[in-house]
Amino acid sequence: MVKNNPTKEVEIIKNNKIINDFCITFSTVNGSGSATANTTLMRAIFKMGIPVSGKNIFPSNIQGLPTWYTLRLSKHGFLARVQEDDIVIAMNPSTINKEIDCIVPGGALFYPDDIKIANTRDDIVYYPMPIRKIIKESEVTPSLKDYISNMVYVGILAQMLGIPLDIIKEALSFHFKNKEKPVNLNMDVIGKSAEWAEKNLTKSDPYFVEPMQGNDGWIMSDGNTAGALGSIFGGVQFTAWYPITPASSLAESLHEYIPELRTDPITGKVTSVIVQAEDELAAIGMAIGAGWGGLRSMTSTSGPGLSLMTEFIGLAYYAEIPVVIWNVQRVGPSTGLPTRTAQGDITFVKFMGHGDTDNIMLFPGSVNECFEFGWKAFDIAERLQTPVIVMSDLDLGMNEWMTPKFDYPDQPIDRGKILWEEDLQKMLDKYQNEFGRYRDLDGDGITYRTLVGNMHPKAAYFTRGTGHDEYAKYTEDPKIWEESLMRIKKKFEKGKQYLPKPIIKINESKSGIICVGSASFPVEEAMDILSKDHLNFDYMRIKSIPFHQEVIEFLHTHDRIYVVELNRDGQLAQLLTLAAPVEANKFRNITKVDGLPLTAKWIANEIRKDEEK
Amino acid sequence: MMVNGEIKTGNENSAGLTRADYRGAPSTLCQGCGHNSISSQIVAACYELGIVPEKIAKFSGIGCSSKSPTYFLNRSFGFNGLHGRMPSIALGGLFADITVKGLGVSGDGDTASIGMGQFKHLARRNMPMVYIVENNGVYGLTKGQFSATAEEGLLLKRQGINTYLPVDICMEALVTNASFVARGFAGDPKQLKNLLKAALSHNGLAILDIISPCVTFHNKENSYHSYLWGKEHEIKLHDIEFVQARDEITIEDFEPGSSKEVSLHDGTVVLMKKLDKDYDPTNRYEALRILEEAERENTLITGLLFVDPNAKTLFDRYSLPDEPLNRLEPSKLRPSADALEKLNQSLFMK
Numbered sequence: 001m002v003k004n005n006p007t008k009e010v011e012i013i014k015n016n017k018i019i020n021d022f023c024i025t026f027s028t029v030n031g032s033g034s035a036t037a038n039t040t041l042m043r044a045i046f047k048m049g050i051p052v053s054g055k056n057i058f059p060s061n062i063q064g065l066p067t068w069y070t071l072r073l074s075k076h077g078f079l080a081r082v083q084e085d086d087i088v089i090a091m092n093p094s095t096i097n098k099e100i101d102c103i104v105p106g107g108a109l110f111y112p113d114d115i116k117i118a119n120t121r122d123d124i125v126y127y128p129m130p131i132r133k134i135i136k137e138s139e140v141t142p143s144l145k146d147y148i149s150n151m152v153y154v155g156i157l158a159q160m161l162g163i164p165l166d167i168i169k170e171a172l173s174f175h176f177k178n179k180e181k182p183v184n185l186n187m188d189v190i191g192k193s194a195e196w197a198e199k200n201l202t203k204s205d206p207y208f209v210e211p212m213q214g215n216d217g218w219i220m221s222d223g224n225t226a227g228a229l230g231s232i233f234g235g236v237q238f239t240a241w242y243p244i245t246p247a248s249s250l251a252e253s254l255h256e257y258i259p260e261l262r263t264d265p266i267t268g269k270v271t272s273v274i275v276q277a278e279d280e281l282a283a284i285g286m287a288i289g290a291g292w293g294g295l296r297s298m299t300s301t302s303g304p305g306l307s308l309m310t311e312f313i314g315l316a317y318y319a320e321i322p323v324v325i326w327n328v329q330r331v332g333p334s335t336g337l338p339t340r341t342a343q344g345d346i347t348f349v350k351f352m353g354h355g356d357t358d359n360i361m362l363f364p365g366s367v368n369e370c371f372e373f374g375w376k377a378f379d380i381a382e383r384l385q386t387p388v389i390v391m392s393d394l395d396l397g398m399n400e401w402m403t404p405k406f407d408y409p410d411q412p413i414d415r416g417k418i419l420w421e422e423d424l425q426k427m428l429d430k431y432q433n434e435f436g437r438y439r440d441l442d443g444d445g446i447t448y449r450t451l452v453g454n455m456h457p458k459a460a461y462f463t464r465g466t467g468h469d470e471y472a473k474y475t476e477d478p479k480i481w482e483e484s485l486m487r488i489k490k491k492f493e494k495g496k497q498y499l500p501k502p503i504i505k506i507n508e509s510k511s512g513i514i515c516v517g518s519a520s521f522p523v524e525e526a527m528d529i530l531s532k533d534h535l536n537f538d539y540m541r542i543k544s545i546p547f548h549q550e551v552i553e554f555l556h557t558h559d560r561i562y563v564v565e566l567n568r569d570g571q572l573a574q575l576l577t578l579a580a581p582v583e584a585n586k587f588r589n590i591t592k593v594d595g596l597p598l599t600a601k602w603i604a605n606e607i608r609k610d611e612e613k
Numbered sequence: 614m615m616v617n618g619e620i621k622t623g624n625e626n627s628a629g630l631t632r633a634d635y636r637g638a639p640s641t642l643c644q645g646c647g648h649n650s651i652s653s654q655i656v657a658a659c660y661e662l663g664i665v666p667e668k669i670a671k672f673s674g675i676g677c678s679s680k681s682p683t684y685f686l687n688r689s690f691g692f693n694g695l696h697g698r699m700p701s702i703a704l705g706g707l708f709a710d711i712t713v714k715g716l717g718v719s720g721d722g723d724t725a726s727i728g729m730g731q732f733k734h735l736a737r738r739n740m741p742m743v744y745i746v747e748n749n750g751v752y753g754l755t756k757g758q759f760s761a762t763a764e765e766g767l768l769l770k771r772q773g774i775n776t777y778l779p780v781d782i783c784m785e786a787l788v789t790n791a792s793f794v795a796r797g798f799a800g801d802p803k804q805l806k807n808l809l810k811a812a813l814s815h816n817g818l819a820i821l822d823i824i825s826p827c828v829t830f831h832n833k834e835n836s837y838h839s840y841l842w843g844k845e846h847e848i849k850l851h852d853i854e855f856v857q858a859r860d861e862i863t864i865e866d867f868e869p870g871s872s873k874e875v876s877l878h879d880g881t882v883v884l885m886k887k888l889d890k891d892y893d894p895t896n897r898y899e900a901l902r903i904l905e906e907a908e909r910e911n912t913l914i915t916g917l918l919f920v921d922p923n924a925k926t927l928f929d930r931y932s933l934p935d936e937p938l939n940r941l942e943p944s945k946l947r948p949s950a951d952a953l954e955k956l957n958q959s960l961f962m963k
Binding site for chain 1: 709
């Protein structure tokens, strides 16, 4: 008989149940196959209608180092990371004693019964789990034992929290694409484990799940898959990429979905090409070559890869070639923390390239928006004939999130100013029989381009990164150089209209909070915390750089502005300062760069401290 | 004669175009530069083959060689990219319309140093295009530094003696499974033109390493990359004749056993008249052996070193539509709303 509470009886106050509002941390060893178990639990909780988010905190390693997965259930719908663990599933003997220290008073620890633990705390509940015994009694082939072992805690947890086993089965079937054999194999262990828990464990902790309706019509996806799918619906025709964490799964998703979504049903031919390049220099070169040729073209990478791509992006900026670059940010400088998240490339990307450059950035703030910006980025890149960098991050890109379902694009595909044979002839008739690739005929700084394969004898022009005139001819003429750079500046100024506008929420406060991307999850929750202390703020989530006029207005109309971001130097605040230097003294940088997603509590505390000054 | 409403002079090729339709801007390279004679032969080869200039796209990297695409085929699209990265731009650009033939021009600095990686990976993928290396052993545009193809012991005014061993671009191409490898000499225009024609007709990556002397910084008579040395030490593997698909092959011009012939993908035939030695250009190891022998014997071996006309190309590895990708209507690019609904359902929709 297992004693489930070896130290002290913890009183459960029946009326004090904590329902659908707690955090579970799974502490495992990297490579031990816990991901299936953890995502199965998350999906089951999601299917119960409970808002849930999962975050994988993992090392740059394939096997052997400690790794954590946190599941947050939030009946209020908050999906940000929380610092405290209510329940810990401690599968890793080497970290278990540290894990115990992180559990909240009244929390619970589930652990394999063969791990010896120092009972340092009597304010938590201990649940030893007979993992070896249950696995021994199941008919599991030795090679699968380690993987299936994780299913023991799935079964025990399901029983102790109240997750119906048929929903667990639904989640497993989804994972194994309805293959009966692995589903049954895993369900057998899960069932036995739940049964064991029912017979042998006494519920002494306050945590329960109950079905609710917190996510009707929502789906589960990670940002990289969403970005890839959005790109496919945006008509991506060419992708070149090179593997790098945390961006690889974006291109891999393209490999996975393109055959299904982009095979012409009549001809059976595929309308989208993917090339795995030899390095990032080649990946961006191929993508820019394809963009030049008139294909909707993209690459995906992260900091170190983007550093390598910089020279090419400068070329595309000056030669005015559309290309979409997904930057799934990780912690730098250098190799940095390759498997941890950050928003540390903002200033770098803005000025990427030598000389006077200026790049367009889009900041998806949710998985759903990764899909949206996936297609939108091509319209912007082709309309403005310039690189567009989509600034995702590891937290958004690699973690699976619940998100509103993907909406079909509400705008037709915009290919921008392209001239085929007949269009060109019309233009020649209108403009003295002359075509100039870089002539600003419409006064918006955006010029017309012909594409390779255009058979009109006047279609061809010579693209170069060297100084060129309106006819793309080589020149070092000082006046022409300056004029062409000023025209590109004008193109950016006038082109802001094509960029997504910020989300602004006004609560009649003189203080505002600003953020970009995934930082919005903890920021919006922090605002909820602060409002309980009667601290109310206006809020702006910026979706694109260069900044819209609305962004500058927001700065003008507030006295104190908190800029919350996941980097050391307050890079978003740096760019806001450059855009509106007279507002510089209003900024309060709320920044952190420890590799983990921000938490609402930390943000709220930092803001409260400042407000109390 | 009227063609397309224009009066023609009678010097039209099979495409109804005159040599003038293949011209480029006047060269700004030095007088006597090997690269200029290569540009002339590119014009001649394209004109004689009757290739429509709009069906060629020119690509180059950075350096003297890479400036030259402006000096030929004004009616072709061109892209002068970054140092050593012509291959990646060409690869992406040519997927836009696979009926357009790629013509890349690079130099020894652009290919054998900074661009070695992209050069070899282009060969590994057998990207269907022509890849010309205008090889002079020296960096001209930065005023005379050793390149990676400069031979050991060479003396330059400011740098002194070159202490490193040279890279042989043809050997590099061969060991990377290139499907067409030739060496030419800017001082031998007739052979060069025929090599260019064969390269333009090859369905796969055609690598042409052309020794192209730099008259300003590197034309010393004892150096591998000079006119004089080349003229004195050139050994031709064969006399190349090029027979286009539509021409009648008059095999009787050649005595039996005196020539080798290779049929290219588009039906053209390259006839290689035997000179003093037997040479089989379909044997990769033989090509490597003869290059090694030339190095040992201090000769400049020229001709078609290797060809595999049936090697699978990069385009063969994709299932591309017949219509050029860059002409596809938006309706062919965006899947339907139904497809998205199905997708949403498949993502564990609640």
